[in-house]
Amino acid sequence: MKFYFDLLSQPSRALYIFLKVTKTPVEFVKIDLKRLEHLTNEFKAVNRFQKVPCIVDNGFKLSESVAIFRYLMQSNPNISENWYPKDAKSRALVDEFLEYQHIGVRYPCAIYFQTKWLLPTFSGKPPNEKKVREYENLMIKSLDTFENIWLASDQKEFLATKEISFADILACCELEQPRMADFDTFKDRPRLKKWHEKVKKETNPYYDEAHKNVYDIIQSKGKLSSKFDLVFIYRYLRYIKFKKFFE
Amino acid sequence: MKFYFDLLSQPSRALYIFLKVTKTPVEFVKIDLKRLEHLTNEFKAVNRFQKVPCIVDNGFKLSESVAIFRYLMQSNPNISENWYPKDAKSRALVDEFLEYQHIGVRYPCAIYFQTKWLLPTFSGKPPNEKKVREYENLMIKSLDTFENIWLASDQKEFLATKEISFADILACCELEQPRMADFDTFKDRPRLKKWHEKVKKETNPYYDEAHKNVYDIIQSKGKLSSKFDLVFIYRYLRYIKFKKFFE
Structure with a gap:
């Protein structure tokens, strides 16, 4: 899974911290907002909304930090339950x-x-x-x-x-x-x-x-x-x- | 489960339609926004944010339409999966x-x-x-x-x-x-x-x-x-x- 982010973006930072703390295996790909890397056609093919954060999981594209978080929880059963309780x-x-x-x-x-x-x-x-x-x-x-x-x-x-x-x-x-x-x-x-x-x-x-x-x-x-x-x-x-x- | 709503509120309407279409058993309780019923102390005890929609399920209080929707899906396994796919x-x-x-x-x-x-x-x-x-x-x-x-x-x-x-x-x-x-x-x-x-x-x-x-x-x-x-x-x-x- 590739995680596209820029630490200037608040939800990018939130997911970055979450991924690091939980040691979730992803490839970190920096998209430099200052260098307008989110506006390239190459990145448009990654996220049609041209925003960070977003992920691509073996071809499956997803944006919106909270949706990405829930998807990560569902796809990684080893992540500790405290982050998103099952009850x-x-x-x-x-x-x-x-x-x-x-x-x-x-x-x-x-x-x-x-x-x-x-x-x-x-x-x-x-x-x-x-x-x-x-x-x-x-x-x-x-x-x-x-x-x-x-x-x-x-x-x-x-x-x-x-x-x-x-x-x-x-x-x-x-x-x-x-x-x-x-x-x-x-x-x-x-x-x-x-x-x-x-x-x-x-x-x-x-x-x-x-x-x-x-x-x-x-x-x-x-x-x-x-x-x-x-x-x-x-x-x-x-x-x-x-x-x-x-x- | 009690569902508090006013049809002048967009997310109240969304949950109302969802509950009716899926025939989910709840008690519908109208809170008349025009009559300021959401501003009473009685309603503050129901929802600390004094907004509709909200629910009380056997003492458990919850606001935010999308959170209520997810809770309804998890609590009512009979609701058809198309509304919130399991995959x-x-x-x-x-x-x-x-x-x-x-x-x-x-x-x-x-x-x-x-x-x-x-x-x-x-x-x-x-x-x-x-x-x-x-x-x-x-x-x-x-x-x-x-x-x-x-x-x-x-x-x-x-x-x-x-x-x-x-x-x-x-x-x-x-x-x-x-x-x-x-x-x-x-x-x-x-x-x-x-x-x-x-x-x-x-x-x-x-x-x-x-x-x-x-x-x-x-x-x-x-x-x-x-x-x-x-x-x-x-x-x-x-x-x-x-x-x-x-x-």
Whole structure:
């Protein structure tokens, strides 16, 4: 099985950590988003949506991180059950978060990151402050729900269950993203902070390995290091302007 | 098992149709969103997120339509396999769409509907035309992806598989929503139109039954019938203004 990924993508990092921690045998294939490798015709033949992460398992093509995770669990009976419990009720609680997080966590964190950091970094123009405030409010609401509802139970060490599950890894990776835009999602929310530390502890050294570039950008307060190739950033900018996604 | 729903909610309709078509034994409990029944403390004890749909199965509480669907499949081995195939690859293809649709279909259609129709209807103020155009473009992109990628295969009669699956019901219910804002999502896209007719045919009379109120609003070109209780609409408005979700 080939796993196509780029560690700049949150769900790519989540699956990377999961595959490494569980020692699942796959071939890691890096698709460099900065170099627009996802836009080639060659990669279109791998994933018709031209996104990472995705897999090809002996000719079978699949995208969407959560779908890939479930397929990995079903195809590798040796992976420990804690990641996706077999018991119907525990499994449903993991599923509940995995479905919730798309619009409940991923969207607010990603749109904030894109508006505050990604588009201004690529375009050289200051961020749209009105939109930044709007999306910051949406993200804060999401973080409060995380702190006060998802992490409210004393019965559970982790998000959905007593042991760590894939829900925890996926959520952490999404919550790291806005930190590159200088917003510390884990700060001033004691349950969130404690839970984040536990997830890191359970998944290291792979958690930190997957977040190396992310940590670099956080430490430089959002500034790009010279390792980022400007030529490709400008090409990337042309591409996202063309898509009009952020405008 | 108790199933809490309101047919104004897209995923409530999807699960309602699924439960009726498969004759799954549940107790249907209507939570009237217009009467703010989801905001009572009584309902908060049922679902901490105060949203529909949700279920309570002998004390076990679960929200998120796709998680509920998977739990229903695991708890009712008599439900026909076509809705969620057991074979790992076919199941993964259904999962791929179920995960994609949150941000790929549900979000663009719902935010357009809310901006163009829901907020103006409740507030009495004209829609924000700039935002309507922005969200319309996002929705059109989503519909084009539906027509040209998801429905491109000649090998499949339905979205993910040869037979109808839950992915088809869920997608149709999301695509009905913008029609209440006078945008016909099924028009001028021949594959989408044909597929919609097939899904209706496979799930009727329950599809039409679940969409009765939706059809009424579509036919009246977005105008509310006198059946909608204005007092509660104003209270609902106060609530959504308070939440600042649409602003």
